Amino acid sequence: MNPLKLVFKELFYRKVSSLIILVTVIAAGTVSVAVYTLSKASENETRKIMREQGLNLYIFPKGTNLIDFYSVNNTSTFPEHYIDTLAESKTFDAVRHLTGILQLKYPNWVDPNGSKHQIVVMGYKDEAMQRFLSKQETMGFDVEKGTVHIGALLSVNIPEGENFTIAGTDGKQYEFKVAKRLEEGKGMLDQGVAFNLTDLQQVLDMKGQINKIEALGCVCHDGRIKNARGQLQDIFSDLEVTEVSSIANARENQRLMMNKYGSFIIPFVLIVSLLISGLLFYSNVNSRKYEIGILKAMGKSKSYILFMILFKAFVIGLLGSLAGFFAGSFIAEYFGKEIFRFTAMSIKPLWSLLGYSVFIFPILWMLASWVPALLATQIDAAKTLSKE
Amino acid sequence: MLKINNVSKIYLKGKDKFTALQDVSLEVEKSDFLAVVGPSGSGKSTLLHLVGGLIQPDSGQVLFRGNDVYKMNSKEANRYRTKNVGFVFQQFHLIPYLTVYENIKIAETESERKNGKIEALLEKCALLPLKNKYPSELSVGEKQRTAFVRAIISEPEILLADEPTGNLDPENSKILMTLIKEFNEDGGTVLLVSHEPETTNYATKIITLRSGKRV
Secondary structure (H helix, E strand, C coil): CCHHHHHHHHHHHHHHHHHHHHHHHHHHHHHHHHHHHHHHHHHHHHHHHHHHHCEEEEEEEEECCCHHHHHHCCCCCCCCCCHHHHHHHHHHHHHHEEEEEEEEEEEEEEEECCCCCCCCEEEEEECCCCCCCCCCCCCCCCCCCCEEECHHHCCCCCCCCEEEEECCCCCEEEEEEEEEEECCHHHHHHEEEEEHHHHHHHHHHCCEEECCCEEEEECCCCHHHHHHHHHHHHHHCHHHHEEEECCHHHHHHHHHHHHHHHHHHHHHHHHHHHHHHHHHHHHHHHHHHHHHHHHCCCCCCCCHHHHHHHHHHHHHHHHHHHHEEEHHHHHHHHHHHHCCCCHHCCCCCHHHHHHHHHHHHHHHHHHHCHHHHHHCCCHHHHHHCCCC | CCCEEEEEEEECCCCCCEEEEEEEEEEECCCCCCEEEEECCCHHHHHHHHHHHHHHEEEEEHHHHHHHHHHHHHHHHHHHHHHHEEEEEEECCCCCCCHHHHHHHHCCCCCCCCCCCHHHHHHCCCCCCCCCCCCHHHHHHHHHHHHHHHHHCCCCCCCEEECCCCCHHHHHHHHHHHHHHHHHCCEEEEEEEHHHHHHCCCEEEEEEECCCECC
């Protein structure tokens, strides 16, 4: 008789005990999947908030006074190729989305009506791809050459369809197509114009120069700013990092806390469930001692008996992992939407977790049944079956 | 065919020693029907389990066709129990979640598997209409007959019966003993442990044990 059939028939015969073991697997699976999915959602939420806020680390020439930087025109600059060096560095990994910027006040811009205004001009270099880090979606401005993005306040003065004109340091008039009219709330850019870096360098006759690198600090356990500062100092001692502190910090702390709790809750629930299951398997073996005794008397080998118990654990582990995955994903989706505002719509089952679950849980539950299975092989058939 | 040489078995119960068998020897030929009788605790079942390869003796030998059963490796010992020995117990020990047919099928070896063999034996034992019933749906007589068919399905040379009629009424006892006798008459060897005189009447040889010794 096929031992698989024996396992399934026993499983259905002892419905209650099988069901209790299954419930422990489902509980462990549900908690693990839900907590992991929510911690991923929390991570995404933090990232999204940080992205919403824009790049949060600024790299300036050392000694730059930030008050001066925003109010005067002659801030120190540094070579544009620094950014390429950082992007090529193996050790500079505490920040992402490196964007080289040349940002200056432009005091006498003349609008199409002939009025003069002080505006901010910003030249954006395309975001640098860090060679030794995974590829990411770009965050900074991507301004094509020959075009500009104009700030909300400025766009009031430039009618639709008209080009943006600005006088260069060389006295020439430069004309750019308005590719985008930015919405309000872009900070300095509300009263400014975003150029492609090369275009602005030409207008201002500052070829190869930038005065700021904007970047996004990594989400690190040991503090992004400290890391970023150390790494930058090792490469360019004439630059320094300033962090734009924000609620992203609080969010990041929340995420780190979630990870911390997750790394405690998941193992705790798993261990408790495995211990309960181990005891239930032991009780199952005890209630089957006559059956195991008779199988031994029939000449069934120890491996046959071991297989019977372990395969049962495998089946329960497999079924429990599937149910636990879907239950955990549902719970994460249901409650996650309440908790994580920004990423609510993107909280979806992590399908890669299904693969891990169906692989790990049957193995864990086979391990939980291992000692009871070994005890089953040691059952003394003579003592069990004998009345004397 | 079966030779038991000076076997002894002592059980430890806490600090106390209990001598189940002491220097017991006997010889069983093919087609013998040997009844082992004696009072409760005399070592009858221990002797049966020793022959069945289930209990390692403390001393002595159990030889089957000249081979010491307790010097076999685990594979050979399993094979010995599967092919050469069939057990019938007083408590039936049927697997509760298997049908009558499946309880027998599980004991069937690959090599002895023949189409319709189980059905033929079930028919002979008046169990065929019950083949799809579970043990809980059977009477005690039907349960014991199922256990008997399970014991002989692999055509063992020796049938070891430990108080097989202990739970049966006289009518069912008679039916079972007739079936065991038929197995014996067909060339099978039977070792029967019993304290009921009616069942020992079927035996061709009787030995008596008292306090673990043959008397």
